[in-house]
Amino acid sequence: MKLIGMVGTNSNTSTNRKLLQFMRKHFSSQAEIEICEIKHLPAFDEPEDRQAPTEVQALCEQIAAADGVIISTPEYDHTIPAALKSAMEWISYTTRPLINKPVLIVGASHGLLGTSRAQMHLRQILDAPELKARVLPSSEFLLGHSLAAFDESGDLVYANKVQELEEIFEEFQLFVKINQQLVKDNHFKTEQSKAFSWESAIWGGERA
Template sequence: MSGKPHIVGISGSLRQGSLNTKLLLNAKEYLPEHYTFTLADISQLPHYNQDLEEDMPEAVLKLVELCKSADGFLISSPEYNWSIPGVLKNAFDWLSRQAVGTPLALKPAAIMGGTPGGFGTSRGQLHLREQLFALNLDTVNRPEVLVPQLHLKFDEEGQFTDEMGRKLLEQLMANFVQKVERNRQA
């Protein structure tokens, strides 16, 4: 495969100033310099409804094209009620459809997440991994990046400051890049 590797980031949080989006943007700093990165916008997707597939919504088509161009995905999500946010599940529902060509299938993905609480998305990531398995993504399994008390782990410039968290994030990204490179050579 030629061209620069393209990574698409997906945040499970729509909130302006989202801690998980900040974590995602910190993770992209561990990508090699020749990689490109695009943060997907899932905020405009309508609720999945099969009736809409006949005249596919523009926001869905835009996300599908972005995902088709990706060599891999970085996903950061908060945990809502022991699971993933509905907006993230909705995006996956749209991207899973045969009508759009399942643009995530067989591509590498690395996941991460954090919460203000003490468990750092441990339950939510179990559900996220199930979703990614159903979508046939090639998920990086280790290390797990589950950051508790995420709201206390950024400086004023938005830099992730947790020393152990940074080491885990760096290793996750190294493993992710290896998967992306292997997948591009296949």
């Protein structure tokens, strides 16, 4: 199983990157997790030639080739970072590789509550017609006090959180396999979704 682990911030010192690096190592016998950065992506600005930057196209190709995506997001002012929102806008503007793609949302924060509000908002964003990802339902992995959560080897030191993560990851693997069959059986609907445009929609919400 090939998965993409997206670091949902442009910070160079984020513990969300450490969380994905731990997952890549801890689950290496179960899946290949390729960590992707968004910090090099430009802020979204619809180009006049309607061609996304090379960096965006490369990210979309990585997502399209993966069986599923893990997004690790911090929480800034009760929502996701601007860099992650911008990345989602680029992805929805291009080939829309997240449509019907299984997604697991995790998050780490310095405080006690984890990233619950940010994860809720990200779920809403991923449900947009141009993204329409299949997010693992009823599962949240919230890592609080993340500054003290990893040892010098990058291992997660909270035993209860390791167990929780293992259970969620097992559930996500099954979710990915089920989704692969659903996509195979409904390929035409996936292509229809990718062809969606606000210009042809009869309801509001179009970009300005």
